[in-house]
Amino acid sequence: MSDKIRWGLIGLGVISRKFAKGLAFVPDAEIYAVASRSQEKADAFGAEFGATKCYGNYEDLAKDPNVDVAYIGTPNNYHLPQTLLCLKAGKHVLCEKPFAVNAKEAKAMIDCAREESLFLMDAFWTRYFPAMYKLRELVAEKVIGDVMLVTADFGGRGPVVPEKRHFNPDLAGGAMLDVGSYCIQFASMIYGKPPTDIASQVAIGETGVDELSVLVFKYSDYEMAALTSAIRLTTPHEARVMGTEGYIAIPDFWHPSELTVVRSGQAPELLRFPYEGEGFQFEAIEVGDCIRAGLTESPVYPLDETLTIMETMDRIRADWGMRYPFEQ
Numbered sequence: 001m002s003d004k005i006r007w008g009l010i011g012l013g014v015i016s017r018k019f020a021k022g023l024a025f026v027p028d029a030e031i032y033a034v035a036s037r038s039q040e041k042a043d044a045f046g047a048e049f050g051a052t053k054c055y056g057n058y059e060d061l062a063k064d065p066n067v068d069v070a071y072i073g074t075p076n077n078y079h080l081p082q083t084l085l086c087l088k089a090g091k092h093v094l095c096e097k098p099f100a101v102n103a104k105e106a107k108a109m110i111d112c113a114r115e116e117s118l119f120l121m122d123a124f125w126t127r128y129f130p131a132m133y134k135l136r137e138l139v140a141e142k143v144i145g146d147v148m149l150v151t152a153d154f155g156g157r158g159p160v161v162p163e164k165r166h167f168n169p170d171l172a173g174g175a176m177l178d179v180g181s182y183c184i185q186f187a188s189m190i191y192g193k194p195p196t197d198i199a200s201q202v203a204i205g206e207t208g209v210d211e212l213s214v215l216v217f218k219y220s221d222y223e224m225a226a227l228t229s230a231i232r233l234t235t236p237h238e239a240r241v242m243g244t245e246g247y248i249a250i251p252d253f254w255h256p257s258e259l260t261v262v263r264s265g266q267a268p269e270l271l272r273f274p275y276e277g278e279g280f281q282f283e284a285i286e287v288g289d290c291i292r293a294g295l296t297e298s299p300v301y302p303l304d305e306t307l308t309i310m311e312t313m314d315r316i317r318a319d320w321g322m323r324y325p326f327e328q
């Protein structure tokens with residue numbers, strides 16, 4: 001491996017552009033290659049971000065021996081084939097969230113990475129922000145006592161465009177996989193285990209995907225979570241972790257820059273964790289650190305936890321009777 005981790009970006013849409021900007025804040029990383037279904041698009045993106053190689057298909061990037069790690073930034077239903085393509089070509093992989101459409105797909109991806117002894121990570125960038133490290137530390141130190149309740153909401157109202165990925169069942173659309181997954185992984189991070197009982201309410205829209213849902217998770221009698229996701233409603237995007245001795249509020253918890261810690265009977269304490277850009281550098285730094293250390297998964301977000309979260313989402317969709325067309 002060269003001094004710098006050489007990234008190859010697959011699928012040059014909205015999120016790959018943000019990720020590419022984030023890589024500019026990682027000194028020991030470079031965008032070595034980019035790949036699009038369109039050569040013209042790859043050339044334009046590559047020129048903008050200084051990539052050495054610009055491919056007009058994904059396969060050629062996977063075959064490039066100089067790519068150390070592939071970033072998969074395509075719609076949800078392509079994560080499985082493109083992750084397998086890259087792993088089988090010997091590349092480490094960072095795959096956008098939701099990691100896969102269902103647990104069966106996620107398991108196939110994880111099994112392949114383990115067979116090939118390659119690094120694989122679910123790109124829940126939220127986990128790697130400095131504010132999240134601090135939050136985990138405060139919870140572990142029981143600064144707010146024993147956690148009894150986690151709440152998190154993530155919703156954004158956008159135009160209904162049936163062919164675009166948010167509303168399109170063929171692209172594994174819907175609010176839960178897109179944004180509810182942030183809330184579910186947040187609760188999983190705090191409790192460190194999957195819920196035993198799940199109750200939910202959902203509104204399935206005219207394209208056949210979930211547009212608004214409220215999930216209630218129970219982990220034990222005094223450990224619960226209430227999680228909201230939406231693609232037809234803008235919500236505040238706030239998470240709260242509530243314990244027997246106080247609570248911690250995390251505004252914009254999906255890319256947090258501050259925590260408010262309220263210890264029972266005391267004035268709120270605001271902790272700030274400013275960062276450069278939009279914050280995509282933190283997950284890229286984690287990938288680089290793990291690869292350099294010879295790890296095949298991140299200890300901050302192990303693959304077994306990713307799989308458990310996919311199983312939880314499968315269970316919820318089964319309760320809703322919601323299957324994607326390609327799952328029939």
Ligand SMILES: NC(=O)c1ccc[n+]([C@@H]2O[C@H](COP(=O)([O-])OP(=O)(O)OC[C@H]3O[C@@H](n4cnc5c(N)ncnc54)[C@H](OP(=O)(O)O)[C@@H]3O)[C@@H](O)[C@H]2O)c1
Pocket residue numbers: 010011012013014015016035036037038041073074075076078096097098123125165178
């Ligand atoms: N971490 C985050 O904060 C975050 C934010 C937004 C999205 N995401 C995740 O990132 C993934 C992509 O989201 P996005 O908003 O970037 O999506 P997008 O812009 O609609 O599409 C991403 C790219 O996927 C490629 N693609 C391949 N097959 C496609 C098909 N049949 N239809 C459409 N695009 C196709 C296209 O790249 P080429 O034309 O270059 O081949 C497209 O530009 C999703 O899984 C999403 O959940 C994560």
